[in-house]
Amino acid sequence: MAKITFITSDNEKIEVEGESGSVMELAVENGVEGIDGDCGGVCSCATCHVHVASEDMAKVGPAGEIEQDMLELDDNFNERSRLCCQIEISDDIDGITLNVAH
Amino acid sequence: MSKSVLPDAFQEARNGKGFGTVDDQNDPVTMVLGLKDVRKCAHNWKTFQSGGEEVGRIVVPSEVAIRDTRQIPFEVDPPEHANYRAIVEPWFKRPLEADYQASLKAIIDELIDEVLAKDSVEVVADFSLKLQSRALTLLLNIPYEEAQVWINWGTHVFRSDDTALDADKANILYDYIDQQIDKAIANPGEDLYSVLLDSEVNGRKLSKEEVKGVMILTFAGGRDTVINAVTNSIAYFAESPESLNRLQNEPEITGKAVEELIRYFSPLTHMGRVVTEDTQVCEHAVKANSRISLCWASANRDERVFENANEVVLDRKINPHVGFGFATHNCLGATHARQIMNILLTSLSAKVKNIDILYHQDNIEDWQEFQRKVGFEQLTVSFR
Numbered sequence: 395m396a397k398i399t400f401i402t403s404d405n406e407k408i409e410v411e412g413e414s415g416s417v418m419e420l421a422v423e424n425g426v427e428g429i430d431g432d433c434g435g436v437c438s439c440a441t442c443h444v445h446v447a448s449e450d451m452a453k454v455g456p457a458g459e460i461e462q463d464m465l466e467l468d469d470n471f472n473e474r475s476r477l478c479c480q481i482e483i484s485d486d487i488d489g490i491t492l493n494v495a496h
Numbered sequence: 497m498s499k500s501v502l503p504d505a506f507q508e509a510r511n512g513k514g515f516g517t518v519d520d521q522n523d524p525v526t527m528v529l530g531l532k533d534v535r536k537c538a539h540n541w542k543t544f545q546s547g548g549e550e551v552g553r554i555v556v557p558s559e560v561a562i563r564d565t566r567q568i569p570f571e572v573d574p575p576e577h578a579n580y581r582a583i584v585e586p587w588f589k590r591p592l593e594a595d596y597q598a599s600l601k602a603i604i605d606e607l608i609d610e611v612l613a614k615d616s617v618e619v620v621a622d623f624s625l626k627l628q629s630r631a632l633t634l635l636l637n638i639p640y641e642e643a644q645v646w647i648n649w650g651t652h653v654f655r656s657d658d659t660a661l662d663a664d665k666a667n668i669l670y671d672y673i674d675q676q677i678d679k680a681i682a683n684p685g686e687d688l689y690s691v692l693l694d695s696e697v698n699g700r701k702l703s704k705e706e707v708k709g710v711m712i713l714t715f716a717g718g719r720d721t722v723i724n725a726v727t728n729s730i731a732y733f734a735e736s737p738e739s740l741n742r743l744q745n746e747p748e749i750t751g752k753a754v755e756e757l758i759r760y761f762s763p764l765t766h767m768g769r770v771v772t773e774d775t776q777v778c779e780h781a782v783k784a785n786s787r788i789s790l791c792w793a794s795a796n797r798d799e800r801v802f803e804n805a806n807e808v809v810l811d812r813k814i815n816p817h818v819g820f821g822f823a824t825h826n827c828l829g830a831t832h833a834r835q836i837m838n839i840l841l842t843s844l845s846a847k848v849k850n851i852d853i854l855y856h857q858d859n860i861e862d863w864q865e866f867q868r869k870v871g872f873e874q875l876t877v878s879f880r
Contacts, residue, residue, distance in 0.1 A: 432830065432831065432834070433755055433815075434751035434752065434754075434755065435751070436751075436752055436755045436812065436813065436814060436815035436816075437814050437815065437816045438755060438815055438816050438817050438818075438820075439820075439826075458814075460801065460814055460816050463532065463535070463816070464816055467535055467536065467539040467822075467823065
């Protein structure tokens with residue numbers, strides 16, 4: 395079980411809980427504005443771009459190489475960028491905050 | 497496993513110099529082949545533009561000689577692009593709605609039942625074109641019966657059997673769209689024409705010409721591409737019956753299977769851009785006002801990114817393909833196309849046990865240096 399807080403580009407704060415699957419799927423199920431997940435989570439569309447809160451970077455970890463290549467060409471890229479379809483829900487990420495990039 | 501195979505026509509050039517060259521009506525195109533290079537160029541809309549003066553030039557073969565109407569938002573660059581895209585984006589996301597999906601499922605199920613009842617079926621004309629046309633009535637939100645008009649046009653809107661571009665054929669579409677716009681002006685409804693006519697950009701209503709530009713894009717962009725994706729899917733399942741079985745037993749992989757088939761098929765081989773300044777691609781000089789193309793089909797087989805790039809790995813987990821393009825101008829119809837494929841795979845796996853290929857004639861595109869199979873001219877099968 396992990397509790398995750400999304401902050402949208404309109405500064406809306408959405409707190410959700412998930413058991414398994416990807417963070418993108420959790421966001422889409424809960425209608426988080428700005429997370430579309432068009433490709434269903436295979437790292438092809440970059441419509442699930444988030445910025446991980448600085449204090450949570452260690453919990454979430456860095457992007458893999460293929461994910462990083464996608465992110466670097468997306469608008470609003472920074473060193474805390476992740477595609478949240480590539481973040482698996484587990485106890486390890488309980489309590490993190492993600493700012494939606496778009 | 498030979499008839500359904502789409503060979504990678506670009507491997508040697510991609511791994512060597514990284515680009516190819518094709519002449520097109522004396523306006524040559526430098527084809528960018530590697531995934532990273534394709535993505536970089538697609539992202540860099542200032543240097544590689546879509547919205548230049550010469551309408552139709554980014555299409556390969558160029559449509560400069562047969563089209564004056566600018567396709568919108570496809571042939572508009574940022575920042576204006578965003579205003580147009582914002583108008584059409586919500587409409588083109590409607591395939592995510594449950595009602596839309598239920599209607600699409602009814603269309604696809606009916607068609608599968610129809611072909612199951614026949615001894616043999618020519619898939620391109622009697623399955624894929626019908627499916628594409630009937631599904632398009634949903635995207636346009638117009639009566640189902642209108643699909644028959646488009647089915648009667650045949651498989652190619654712009655092409656004849658003997659020529660890549662045919663102005664007379666293109667005019668059938670353009671004249672039809674003019675008529676439909678006039679009908680919507682006289683009698684507004686809840687169809688895409690009416691919605692566009694009522695839309696505003698920069699504080700004014702869209703002009704008739706702009707509405708026509710969106711409609712041409714909608715018709716042209718989603719015709720051959722969807723027909724190829726559907727036809728190639730049938731060929732693939734004919735030769736990989738275990739995949740149909742697997743989709744039935746593991747429906748949770750259907751979304752991944754759709755992305756993988758789009759990667760493997762790459763229904764649109766490439767799309768052009770006009771170069772705005774002297775620059776380089778793949779360490780090759782390209783001049784201002786020349787053309788490049790972003791070769792999605794090649795990028796999607798780039799073995800530096802995709803393991804077993806020439807195989808269909810139905811549940812491929814990381815699949816950063818560019819089958820729907822990339823960046824600013826990514827495919828507007830992708831949501832519709834993904835739903836078509838998703839429902840097609842689900843219904844085929846539920847209803848069809850076996851597909852036998854009885855006759856096939858490949859559709860091979862001639863890009864001079866490269867001969868690429870993109871699908872089939874004809875594919876006759878029996879469904880059981």
